[in-house]
Amino acid sequence: MSESFKEVKIRDYLERLGSGAPTPGGGAAAALTSAQGAALIMMVANHTIGKPKYAEFEELNKDILGEAEVLLNSLMDGIDNDAVAFGKVSADYALPKTDEEKRTAEIASASVLAAEAPLMVMEDSLAALRLAATMKGRSNRMLESDIYVAARCLDAGIRSASYNVEANLPAIAKADPALASEMRQHAADIIADAADLISELRGKK
Amino acid sequence: MSESFKEVKIRDYLERLGSGAPTPGGGAAAALTSAQGAALIMMVANHTIGKPKYAEFEELNKDILGEAEVLLNSLMDGIDNDAVAFGKVSADYALPKTDEEKRTAEIASASVLAAEAPLMVMEDSLAALRLAATMKGRSNRMLESDIYVAARCLDAGIRSASYNVEANLPAIAKADPALASEMRQHAADIIADAADLISELRGKK
Numbered sequence: 001m002s003e004s005f006k007e008v009k010i011r012d013y014l015e016r017l018g019s020g021a022p023t024p025g026g027g028a029a030a031a032l033t034s035a036q037g038a039a040l041i042m043m044v045a046n047h048t049i050g051k052p053k054y055a056e057f058e059e060l061n062k063d064i065l066g067e068a069e070v071l072l073n074s075l076m077d078g079i080d081n082d083a084v085a086f087g088k089v090s091a092d093y094a095l096p097k098t099d100e101e102k103r104t105a106e107i108a109s110a111s112v113l114a115a116e117a118p119l120m121v122m123e124d125s126l127a128a129l130r131l132a133a134t135m136k137g138r139s140n141r142m143l144e145s146d147i148y149v150a151a152r153c154l155d156a157g158i159r160s161a162s163y164n165v166e167a168n169l170p171a172i173a174k175a176d177p178a179l180a181s182e183m184r185q186h187a188a189d190i191i192a193d194a195a196d197l198i199s200e201l202r203g204k205k
Numbered sequence: 206m207s208e209s210f211k212e213v214k215i216r217d218y219l220e221r222l223g224s225g226a227p228t229p230g231g232g233a234a235a236a237l238t239s240a241q242g243a244a245l246i247m248m249v250a251n252h253t254i255g256k257p258k259y260a261e262f263e264e265l266n267k268d269i270l271g272e273a274e275v276l277l278n279s280l281m282d283g284i285d286n287d288a289v290a291f292g293k294v295s296a297d298y299a300l301p302k303t304d305e306e307k308r309t310a311e312i313a314s315a316s317v318l319a320a321e322a323p324l325m326v327m328e329d330s331l332a333a334l335r336l337a338a339t340m341k342g343r344s345n346r347m348l349e350s351d352i353y354v355a356a357r358c359l360d361a362g363i364r365s366a367s368y369n370v371e372a373n374l375p376a377i378a379k380a381d382p383a384l385a386s387e388m389r390q391h392a393a394d395i396i397a398d399a400a401d402l403i404s405e406l407r408g409k410k
Contacts, residue, residue, distance in 0.1 A: 010218055011211040011281060014240055018247030018277060025248065026354035029241040033358060035219055036234040042223030043230065072223060076216060145368035149231035153238060156361035163350035 005079045022090065027082030027118055027164045034125040034157025035075035040150035041068040041131050048139040057138040064131050071124045071131075075157075078121040082164065085114035089168070108175030115168035115183055118161035122190045125154045125161070129197045136201055151201050158194050162187050210284045227295065232287030232323055232369045239330040239362025240280035245355035246273040246336050253344040262343040269336050269344075276329045276336075280362075283326040287369065290319035294373070313380030320373035320388055323366035327395045330359045330366070334402045341406055356406050363399050367392050 005013055005024055013032075017024050045065035048054045054061070088110040095103045132150050139147070165187045173180035210218055210229055218237075222229050250270035253259045259266070293315040300308045337355050344352070370392045378385035 006216040007214055009212055009214055010237065010284070013215055014244045014277060014281060017241060018244035018251070018274070020248070020251040026245060026351040029245060029354055029358060032215065033238050033241065033361065036222060036238065039219045039223035040231060040234060043225070046223070046225040069223070072219060076219060079215070145372055146231040148368055149234055149365040152361040152365045153234060156238065156357040160354040160357045163353055167350055 005083065006076050023083035023086055024079070025082070025086065026160060027086065027121075028079045030118060030157050030160035030164065031075050031078030031082060031121045033153050033160065034121055034128065035072055035079070037125065037132075037150040037153035037157060038068050038072040038075055038128045040146050040153065041128060041135065042072065044135060044139050044143045044146050044150070047143050048135075051140060054138075054140060060138055061135065064135055068128060068131055071128045074124045075121060075128075078117065078124065081117040081120070082114075085110070085117045089114045089171075104174055107171050111168040111171035112176075112179070115165045115172060118164035119183065119186060119190075121161040122158050122165070122187060125157045126190050126194055126197075129154045129158075129194055133197045133201050148201070151198055155194055155198055158190060162191060210288065211281050228288035228291055229284070230287070230291065231365060232291065232326075233284045235323060235362045235365035235369065236280050236283030236287060236326045238358050238365065239326055239333065240277055240284070242330065242337075242355040242358035242362060243273050243277040243280055243333045245351050245358065246333060246340065247277065249340060249344050249348045249351050249355075252348050253340075256345060259343075259345060265343055266340065269340055273333060273336055276333045279329045280326060280333075283322065283329065286322040286325070287319075290315070290322045294319045294376075309379055312376050316373040316376035317381075317384070320370045320377060323369035324388065324391060324395075326366040327363050327370070327392060330362045331395050331399055331402075334359045334363075334399055338402045338406050353406070356403055360399055360403055363395060367396060 005028060013024065017029065042065055045061040045068065048061045049058060049065065089107065092103070092106045092110045095106060097103060129151060132147050132154065136144070136147050165183060169180045169184055172183065210233060218229065222234065247270055250266040250273065253266045254263060254270065294312065297308070297311045297315045300311060302308060334356060337352050337359065341349070341352050370388060374385045374389055377388065
């Protein structure tokens with residue numbers, strides 16, 4: 001797949017998502033949902049920077065803006081990474097079953113890449129959620145609800161991406177059970193950390 | 206705003222969302238997140254229709270496909286409706302304070318539209334969530350995780366849109382406290398119904 005979904009119009013992306021086309025799928029939706037969360041953090045920082053009322057948080061918001069931009073770019077790549085990885089797995093499942101051992105190994109190695117793509121979306125989303133928790137109470141109060149929207153998007157992105165990690169683990173476990181188990185634990189840790197950050201966000205005034 | 210965000214490339218939309226531009230904002234993000242949920246329901250239906258294994262659910266999935274498409278189109282409009290409504294409210298807040306009574310009335314009526322836009326996103330999302338709950342166990346099992354991704358997106362869209370309903374209620378209450386209270390209750394009912402549907406989805410095998 002040489003086309004990047006980043007360069008596709010929203011209407012066309014949504015129509016393709018809803019169609020029977022192999023990509024985009026749930027993994028792309030997870031990445032785009034989280035990308036919106038990272039962008040909203042940038043929006044809140046942009047509406048804070050330069051305001052005399054929030055001068056004491058000026059540097060913090062500039063740092064957050066820079067970090068959120070890096071995460072946004074990585075999450076935008078995630079929309080495409082999922083499609084690329086899915087294409088490779090599908091191609092390997094179509095390999096002839098004459099050499100079952102080779103086929104299993106190929107599927108396993110493609111599945112590692114296909115699990116790493118959503119794991120990266122989960123990591124980026126968690127990092128963005130940390131920025132959201134940091135900026136609450138230290139940014140333009142008029143946009144406080146946008147921090148909550150960002151957190152909802154990032155949480156949905158994390159949970160959505162986790163299904164795509166999970167889906168690839170059985171094939172990985174056939175070749176490397178330790179790696180599959182490590183990836184499962186890593187995803188579970190991110191979900192637990194995200195839940196803590198969301199409780200923190202809700203409790204913080 | 207004559208430009209429709211539906212016709213904007215994903216990268217440009219996300220960069221504008223992250224910028225200091227007045228639109229798009231959290232309301233557009235809520236609508237796009239839910240639109241992805243509706244599209245994923247269509248995707249699962251499209252991968253079910255025509256498969257002999259799921260022949261008994263053929264008609265159901267065709268109905269779901271049609272209903273989800275209507276919701277997808279309405280949610281796509283929601284991405285723009287939020288921006289239009291926000292522009293109107295902002296313009297009214299900028300009215301001269303020489304006639305305070307007229308200004309308050311204008312802000313209140315613009316705020317009604319600005320609360321109705323996210324309320325419509327919440328209603329559409331809840332309707333899509335009902336389709337997701339209906340299709341679980343009655344659609345292609347290979348794509349079951351995409352039903353969960355759809356539900357996560359729709360839940361995040363509902364919660365995110367609710368902040369935008371809430372934000373407009375104080376201005377509405379100044380002119381029409383009963384309407385403000387009715388809208389608050391309507392949003393709360395949708396959130397409660399969504400929570401029930403998500404529990405049902407998780408519990409259902």
